[in-house]
Amino acid sequence: MSLLWLILIPALGGVLAWIAGARHPDWPRWIALFVLAIDLLIALTLIGPAVSSGRTAWIASLDLPWIPQLGISFELNLDGLSLVLILLTIVLSLISVVISWTEITDRVGLFHANLLWVTTGVIGVFLALDLFLFFFFWELMLVPMYFLIALWGHEHRFYAAIKFVIFTQGSSLLMLVAILVLVFIHQRATGHFTFDYLALLGTKMSPTTAFWLMLGFFVAFAVKLPVVPFHTWLPDAHTEAPTAGSVLLAGVLLKTGAYGLLRFVVPLFPDAAHAFAPVAMALGVIGILYGALLAFGQNDMKRLVAYSSVSHMGFVLLGVFAWNTLALQGVVVQMLAHGISTGALFILVGALQERIHTRDMRLMGGLWGTMPRLSGFGMVFAIASLGLPGLGNFIGEFLILLGSFRVSVPFTVIAAIGLVAGAAYALLLVQRAFHGRASPQPGTAQPIDLTARHLAVMGVLVLAIIGLGLYPQPVFDQVAPGLAVLQDSGAPSVSASTQLAEAAR
């Protein structure tokens, strides 16, 4: 039942926060903090060994009848992968509440309601194992996120918000069609009309059908991840969103795309996915380089961070389609590290904007003199982002490269060049904003440095990224059984791999 509470608590907390907002603007903040803290406690109690049994390795599961007439059940299952992503989600949501304390002063109740509902949807996505239920939560994330961007965002918020919604919704309807075709194929083969993931695993179909269905799922997740060329919504949405929105988008929503690839695309269509792997890996490599290149060219600090996400997610795509243990473990660490480091960078950009009212790096410079704490943390996360050993991102990127090296040497070599490009834009950020000669600041004469609230948040994030960099083993232990099961069901069938081998010869 704790899985159900994990979803229900933020959902109901959102309603409560909305109602409370009419009484006093600070109540929603406390309610959101309290609700997320409870949720975090529940999630922490779930840390533990998975019960492995053949094709599954669940830590906890729940199956309630929902729409029995259509073969849909309310089926939630938690494995190590889901658990670490849920922990990341809740922690980043908590942080989002804290850092919005002074930034959001308008419609506070509705803001926190939307924030909690996004969290609900994301947790649901990470737990749902019925394909319809998954789609339900997938769609549920959309509207509150739209509101977060459209109502509390910056100058071009409406444009950015609508672009985000249209990209996501268009691609997810394609996924719905693919889900339905898969379900009907399964029904024709077995007579059962069901949306159960475990039942649908291993459905027999022709390679052409499998390819198109795989593509339907892939596009939906590729838009969220995002994969070049479906990434154009991302810089706009990230830049225009309020800080909390950017943190959630980058830290959490992008991970749902990666999770979908891991959980659904490869296991449901192993042969098609393996045939598609070279294309996907090429897209990943393009994303790494293209994202880094564009990040390099930005003057807007927030846009720079947004494009760096595209680059980091390219590694995730590369790792997913390399599909071996090392690469997959790298993918998990990369997702966590990216959530932490990019989240932190967005928080710092937000704090900076609150103080000097600009994100334009041409107007910055020499901030270290006036805001040493902010600049110091900025540098830590910038170098985390470029993959300095000892910090979490390094572990992720290194493992992914190690894993993909076994699959394709050329892609790995090109992807490694991306690391150099990453160093270039990250150091450029530090150089232009924090170092150099102090330029006259528009607005206040003497901006205030980070306050205790921000310092606490940054402290937690720094500890997390260092912990992940120095001792990632607990994460590996937690996700290993789940990943092993996924890897097993996603392995290409023998005939397909021999065919591939012959083709290669």
Next chain:
Amino acid sequence: MTAAAFTAFAPFTLLGAVTIAVMLLIAVRRSHHLIALSTIAGLLLCCITLPLTAPASPIAVTPLFVVDGTVLFYSGLVLGSALIVAILSYAYLDGSTQGPREEYYLLLLTATLGAAVLPASVHFASFFLGLETLSISLLGLIAYASPRGDAIEAGIKYLVLGGASSAFLLFGMALIYADLGTMSFTQIGTLTHAGDPHDLYREVGVAMILTGVGFKLSLVPFHMWTPDIYEAAPAPVTAFVAVVSKIAVFAVILRYFILAEGHADASLRAGLAAIAILSMLGGNLLALLQDNVKRLLAYSSIAHLGYLLVAFLAAGSLGLEAAAYYLAAYAVTSLGAFGIVALLSAPGSGRDADRIDDYRGLFRTRPFLAGSFALMLLSLAGLPPTMGFIGKFYLIASGVGAGLFWPVAALVVGSVIGLYYYLRVLVAMAMPVPAERIAAPPAAVPWFGNAVIAVLLVLLLALGAYPAPAIALIRMTVGATSW
């Protein structure tokens, strides 16, 4: 007619009796409250009797009508929607002081009578009579007691175009009668099956019937009247046109196509698919250009009827279920949306609250209505956790199951376009209140108006999050019908 047939037909007879009683009551005593309350009570009574007659069905009532599970479902939907429209009308007209208000309810009852018998019709005569009773009453309702010139204009427009479409319909029926010598749906089916499948008379006849029905359902390219009339009619009447008349006409044409085996005809199916695709794309694209909420909802309803045709084309048990669920979702959502427009409008002011500007800051001034409207719009857009989401899923499932590639593709594209204009209204509601309206406090909404919206909202969310009971009901009624 046997006693069992009388029992089965009782709700319809009762509705006729209520109409006459209300008419006499107006002659005796003119009182808006009295007439409105007796109309509401009468419709409520019909809604209650309908399920009680279920054990008597399925049964043929004269050669003109049949009462079976499908009738129970669709007529129930019609009666329930009419009840809600009556309550909304009471709230809407209560503030108006111009002219007599009592006859409005009489017209509402006759229109409902026409709409309620349509799902039960199995004969051209009852089909046409029901449709005309509905249309002629609607004509009066659209132009009813409005100080505005555009309502009269809309009434005339509906009269002329409605007359033309009825003429098409009649001509089509006549051609089929001339060809086959029968007006009963079942016999048409039998004779068509036995005869030449490419009979010219019949094909032209069906095409003309489709034209007439396409007008009533406002499908592209027969949709031109829709936005004007939705905009000009009083908001509760708009709700009636958008919901009750659409359900009734859809139900009868569904029965006609199934019984008369229209589904088997490949060219007809291709034509319907083209109409569906045009409606989905056209409705959504034109809605993008609107700044008037009623017109926007009008174009969106065109698109929704296009979506519904996907289930119609899919046919089969899944298609029928999908159509029934979608119509129920559409009824709840549209009644809610137009109901909120009605509650926000003051009929004496010369126009309804229908400009997007009127909705700015609504979340502050009227949080309950704004929140409800937001959820209704999300349901129209097909997002969870609302009935519209399940409905759209059901439609896509039926379309995919039947292998309708292009209609499903159009549905997906149309839904994505639709998001833009629904979200536009949502954002307007969340904007700050315009300066000129801060001073003026909003007029009070009567408690029963809010209550109706609350009931619709509960249905929308409950059956959206847990649709199993609704699906069970549909399986029990529509699913149990043997055609």
